[in-house]
Amino acid sequence: MRLRFVLLVAVLASLGMLPPAARAGERIWSGLVVATNRPHPAVMPPRPMHRFHRTLQRTFGYNQFEVIGESRKTLQAGQAEWLAASKHFSLRVDPRGVARDGYRVHLQLFQDRQTLLETDATLSQSSPLVIRGPQIGAGQLLLLLVVQ
């Protein structure tokens, strides 16, 4: 009886070890962020930006990052999705599937109903993508994509 149990567990374990082909797709956090300079900025930016917010500060010259729209979605190749959106901006992604060097996507940034920017990119898990958008008041719109 014990032997049978062990064998059954082994069978189930081998079935559970199926390769990652069955993986649903890449889970992506996207955020529309307004970067500004404040005399007393928040100590920590929103969670997905923790790892690289100092790089953002140095690169763009702002000390405060406020998320005005965000999204976490698992992308499936061939299924276009609306990602982060705010009142005036929205991001649309068209996943093109996995390549050797990352995950291929076609991105469109909309301002209201107008296409502001289009880009094709290969996203890598260890490398966030930041797009510098238009100036908004005294701040700057940034578009962030992080593969999780």
Next chain:
Amino acid sequence: MKTFEEKWTAWIDGELTEAERIQFEASLEDRVAAEAEKVQSHKLGALLKEQLRPAPMNNAEFFNHQLLARIESETHQSTADSRPVEQIRESWWTIRRLLWTGATSLAIFVVCAIFVIREQPEPDQSQYLTQILNATVDQTVSPNATVSIFQTKQDRVTVLWVDGLQSLPADYAAK
């Protein structure tokens, strides 16, 4: 040495040998009374035999049938009682079937692994940076817009730097 009572009982039952019977009858004080008592004992025995005989059954065949049916049902019940033990011992997951199932699963796993490795090599993303393949800005909205791409050394951030987009009022920062 037999007692008198034993000899008396054996005499009445006619179980004494000839010599013992002659000797016993000679020892009796009142032979006539003894013979009368012997006859009475025989009559009593015959009466008891007759009265204690089991009454003949009027429905013997029905009784036999009932008895056989009961024996049969009890035999079936004892067989049924012993069945669960056999079922526990002989479940569907026999050793042979488990081995076959395991081997089949492993074979399926190997086939799937081969196909996946051939068709979709898993990228080791840790060694790659996010790449911008191309970027276009709507020239009708922002005719002076320019695009540049660079990567930061720290944190491996890929930046698509767009200059020349139309500046917007602060209320565009609304959520």
